[in-house]
Amino acid sequence: MSGKRQATLGQVLPTGTWSEPDPAPEAAAEPTPAVTPVPADAEAALPPADKEKPTVPTPASLFRRPKRRIVESDDEPELAQKPSLPNPKAAKASDDGPASTPAPARADAPAQGKPKPSPKQAKKKAAGKASKSKSNEAEDDSDSDSPKGSSAGPSSSSGPAPAAQSSDSGSSPWTRGQPVPYKTLCATFELIQATTKRLEIQSHLTDLFRSVIDLSPQCLIECVYLCINRIGPEYEGKELGVGESLLVKAVANAMGRDVKSIKAELDQVGDLGTVAQSKGHQKTIFSAKPLTVTSVFAALKAISNISGQSSQQRKIDAIQKLLVSCSGSEAKFLIRSLEGKLRIGLAEQTVLMSLAHAAALSDSKIAAMPSEKRAAMMAEAAAKIKQVYSAIPSYDLIIPALLEYGFQHLEDHCHMTPGIPLKPMLAHPTKSLTEVLDRFEGMAFTCEYKYDGERAQIHKLENGTVVIYSRNSENLSGKYPDIIERIPNVPKPGVKSFVLDCEAVAWDVKKQCILPFQVLSTRKRKDVQTTDIQVQVCIFAFDLLFLNGEVGTGLDCAKPLITETLKRRRELMYESLNEIEGQFQFAKSMTSSNVEEIQTFLDDSVVGNCEGLMVKTLEKDSSYEPSKRSRNWLKVKKDYVNGLGDSLDLVVIGGYIGRGKRTGWYGGYLLACYDEDREEYQTICKIGTGFSEDQLAEHAELFKPHVIPGPKPYYKYSDNPNVRPDVWFEPAQVWEVKAADLSISPVHKAATGTIDPNKGISLRFPRFIRVRDDKSPDQATTAAQVAEMYRSQNINPIKGTNMGAADDDFEY
DNA sequence: GTTATGGTTAATC
DNA sequence: ATCCGACAAATTCGG
DNA sequence: CCGAATTTGTCGGATGATTAACCATAAC
Numbered sequence: 087m088s089g090k091r092q093a094t095l096g097q098v099l100p101t102g103t104w105s106e107p108d109p110a111p112e113a114a115a116e117p118t119p120a121v122t123p124v125p126a127d128a129e130a131a132l133p134p135a136d137k138e139k140p141t142v143p144t145p146a147s148l149f150r151r152p153k154r155r156i157v158e159s160d161d162e163p164e165l166a167q168k169p170s171l172p173n174p175k176a177a178k179a180s181d182d183g184p185a186s187t188p189a190p191a192r193a194d195a196p197a198q199g200k201p202k203p204s205p206k207q208a209k210k211k212a213a214g215k216a217s218k219s220k221s222n223e224a225e226d227d228s229d230s231d232s233p234k235g236s237s238a239g240p241s242s243s244s245g246p247a248p249a250a251q252s253s254d255s256g257s258s259p260w261t262r263g264q265p266v267p268y269k270t271l272c273a274t275f276e277l278i279q280a281t282t283k284r285l286e287i288q289s290h291l292t293d294l295f296r297s298v299i300d301l302s303p304q305c306l307i308e309c310v311y312l313c314i315n316r317i318g319p320e321y322e323g324k325e326l327g328v329g330e331s332l333l334v335k336a337v338a339n340a341m342g343r344d345v346k347s348i349k350a351e352l353d354q355v356g357d358l359g360t361v362a363q364s365k366g367h368q369k370t371i372f373s374a375k376p377l378t379v380t381s382v383f384a385a386l387k388a389i390s391n392i393s394g395q396s397s398q399q400r401k402i403d404a405i406q407k408l409l410v411s412c413s414g415s416e417a418k419f420l421i422r423s424l425e426g427k428l429r430i431g432l433a434e435q436t437v438l439m440s441l442a443h444a445a446a447l448s449d450s451k452i453a454a455m456p457s458e459k460r461a462a463m464m465a466e467a468a469a470k471i472k473q474v475y476s477a478i479p480s481y482d483l484i485i486p487a488l489l490e491y492g493f494q495h496l497e498d499h500c501h502m503t504p505g506i507p508l509k510p511m512l513a514h515p516t517k518s519l520t521e522v523l524d525r526f527e528g529m530a531f532t533c534e535y536k537y538d539g540e541r542a543q544i545h546k547l548e549n550g551t552v553v554i555y556s557r558n559s560e561n562l563s564g565k566y567p568d569i570i571e572r573i574p575n576v577p578k579p580g581v582k583s584f585v586l587d588c589e590a591v592a593w594d595v596k597k598q599c600i601l602p603f604q605v606l607s608t609r610k611r612k613d614v615q616t617t618d619i620q621v622q623v624c625i626f627a628f629d630l631l632f633l634n635g636e637v638g639t640g641l642d643c644a645k646p647l648i649t650e651t652l653k654r655r656r657e658l659m660y661e662s663l664n665e666i667e668g669q670f671q672f673a674k675s676m677t678s679s680n681v682e683e684i685q686t687f688l689d690d691s692v693v694g695n696c697e698g699l700m701v702k703t704l705e706k707d708s709s710y711e712p713s714k715r716s717r718n719w720l721k722v723k724k725d726y727v728n729g730l731g732d733s734l735d736l737v738v739i740g741g742y743i744g745r746g747k748r749t750g751w752y753g754g755y756l757l758a759c760y761d762e763d764r765e766e767y768q769t770i771c772k773i774g775t776g777f778s779e780d781q782l783a784e785h786a787e788l789f790k791p792h793v794i795p796g797p798k799p800y801y802k803y804s805d806n807p808n809v810r811p812d813v814w815f816e817p818a819q820v821w822e823v824k825a826a827d828l829s830i831s832p833v834h835k836a837a838t839g840t841i842d843p844n845k846g847i848s849l850r851f852p853r854f855i856r857v858r859d860d861k862s863p864d865q866a867t868t869a870a871q872v873a874e875m876y877r878s879q880n881i882n883p884i885k886g887t888n889m890g891a892a893d894d895d896f897e898y
Numbered sequence: 899g900t901t902a903t904g905g906t907t908a909a910t911c
Numbered sequence: 912a913t914c915c916g917a918c919a920a921a922t923t924c925g926g
Numbered sequence: 927c928c929g930a931a932t933t934t935g936t937c938g939g940a941t942g943a944t945t946a947a948c949c950a951t952a953a954c
Binding site: 284394395396397398399430433436514603607612715744745746747748771772773775776831834849850851853 | 935936937938939940941942943944945946947948949950
């Protein structure tokens with residue numbers, strides 16, 4: 087089956103051009119892989135990671151699944167094994183005909199070359215040809231197991247001269263200096279997708295990057311962005327403006343099918359990319375120029391720039407045009423890129439590491455080192471890249487510097503710069519104060535209120551400019567002009583610039599108190615004028631990441647503080663800035679290791695409308711370097727604590743067909759509470775997290791006999807397409823669910839008429855806890871109880887929550 | 899043409 | 912946001 | 927003291943409610 091591999095991959099190609107005479111185009115356009123570092127020296131090659139794993143072919147193929155399951159299924163197609171979901175839509179659509187035809191895109195991709203395809207699947211695959219191509223050398227077959235073992239680093243990285251192979255279709259050779267063929271990238275994606283081992287993924291990506299650095303370094307940035315699925319630095323705020331709905335239309339157009347049939351197939355296959363790939367069968371126009379990383383990236387940017395009248399249609403057209411040029415697995419990944427999720431098991435951290443390793447190995451001296459030394463250099467490169475990235479997380483800046491100066495001197499050219507947002511430090515959820523004490527035992531630590539607002543990283547530059555970034559590095563300056571105006575009043579004399587980590591919280595100016603998150607979220611987001619702000623905000627600062635003109639030290643040069651201890655950073659923050667009541671305050675904090683004191687502090691925070699506490703070490707491991715440990719802080723919320731928090735027993739009345747990892751099961755369910763007076767079930771939320779895979783499977787099975795064709799007359803629900811379930815159930819089971827809060831809902835119906843005349847109540851952060859077999863549906867939490875829970879959480883009367891009364895609450 | 903309504907998307911948590 | 916699962920890394924255990 | 931067993935930490939990807947912005951289209 088893999089004939090081709092041998093021929094092409096086995097040999098060392100001259101650096102330069104690889105084109106490959108490969109015929110077999112028609113054959114279902116097999117993607118082929120791609121990049122292989124060719125071991126130049128005798129080192130002979132640690133064979134690059136080949137993912138030869140003996141894994142059984144994954145059927146649904148496209149998604150990695152727990153090994154356990156794979157094993158079980160062994161030779162049964164996994165799909166078959168999953169309880170098939172009743173799917174009205176699908177059923178219906180099925181007559182559309184085409185749906186069935188496209189044999190599910192045989193993605194075989196991941197399928198290992200491994201033989202052992204299950205019966206049915208086997209045929210498809212076989213036919214499809216699985217040329218599994220691996221990225222290793224010829225003999226890969228034999229050596230199979232990965233050497234990757236230890237640290238030596240991902241195997242593949244060994245050989246010095248990287249080489250790349252274009253894959254099959256002679257249509258896309260990769261020539262030095264020319265743009266990287268998109269097919270090459272996709273081939274790497276296929277390899278990555280075939281495994282769950284991170285080191286292996288890393289090594290495949292390293293191979294690709296090495297080749298790119300060697301052959302077409304100008305494409306490195308684009309490759310990196312495509313790998314992490316972005317079209318530029320986050321702070322530039324570029325968005326594709328393309329969602330599933332548009333994509334489905336585009337795919338339908340491109341394939342000459344109707345939207346309904348595409349949707350039906352999507353439900354069945356669980357991945358729109360796969361659906362689109364099956365287009366491969368209709369073979370694309372010859373004239374279409376092969377896509378390159380550069381052209382695809384440019385196209386994505388172009389799509390993001392489309393706006394205005396008929397922009398939707400223009401986007402669809404643009405996407406369709408791209409799709410038509412796709413062959414092999416390109417369509418699959420292109421669609422997934424547009425969806426914003428590659429779902430390959432690859433994301434930022436892995437990309438960063440691969441980049442570092444590739445950079446190291448692209449240095450011929452390093453590549454030639456004995457493996458131990460080489461591994462050490464790779465580790466050093468990794469550490470440097472991480473460090474630099476935590477100070478200035480911008481590929482636009484790092485990659486050019488990396489290419490020009492190499493990783494050793496990267497830090498001299500890339501350093502923290504006010505105006506460029508840092509990745510925020512995150513917190514790890516903690517179940518109890520006891521757990522906190524355990525973790526931080528023997529270390530100095532401090533507690534702060536966890537405010538319920540929006541993360542805000544405030545940069546004040548020397549030139550007076552103030553910029554605010556969100557948790558995801560989006561520029562919030564247009565949303566908070568009021569904050570920007572007040573910031574100049576904050577620094578003490580001598581403080582010229584700084585970067586602060588804060589939480590922006592909705593603030594009741596009259597009552598001088600904090601308002602709930604739901605109020606904050608109603609703030610306008612774009613081009614806000616200070617004069618017509620409806621929701622005032624108070625900033626609660628809790629960390630200082632950069633300071634110029636350090637008070638008291640006379641220091642005059644720009645000073646990044648991220649490597650300082652929290653203790654020091656906080657001292658500097660207190661020394662350098664002034665609080666302004668109701669506008670700019672420091673997060674309330676307390677340092678103690680006494681459990682009772684901390685417990686009291688926690689209780690107070692909740693009473694004060696906060697979510698709980700953040701707990702942070704003051705000295706040891708207290709630097710602000712997300713790359714070191716992005717979740718180095720702990721958070722304690724009352725709803726994490728067992729037995730505390732809002733827990734409800736709700737009835738399952740509907741299910742949603744799962745996607746990706748959950749293909750073949752329900753990905754989520756619709757829950758309702760019981761209204762005793764009206765004798766009806768009122769929706770309160772959907773739920774999609776908290777269950778193990780086993781439970782997911784059990785649930786799918788259990789509800790099978792309870793599926794009903796339509797909602798019961800005594801179900802109160804919204805017909806909003808986001809709420810209406812794919813499948814309805816009769817009331818059969820009660821689940822215990824936990825939530826952080828209750829909110830007024832625009833779509834759910836629980837307790838409608840009690841808190842708000844027209845709106846129901848819903849849950850914030852709902853998650854599945856367990857099945858309540860001891861309760862029948864009519865013993866579920868009642869609407870009255872829901873209403874009571876809602877009332878009891880507003881200790882501090884908030885006006886904003888009730889939209890009806892919202893009018894009276896602005897002004898001051 | 900302008901306005902109201904509805905659907906989609908991306909952003910926050 | 913919460914949560915789960917696969918890996919990798921770190922730590923402890925047993926001889 | 928080393929290798930095996932166990933625990934802890936990282937990372938990636940499923941999924942939640944809610945809102946403003948934007949666009950398409952219907953209503954006027």
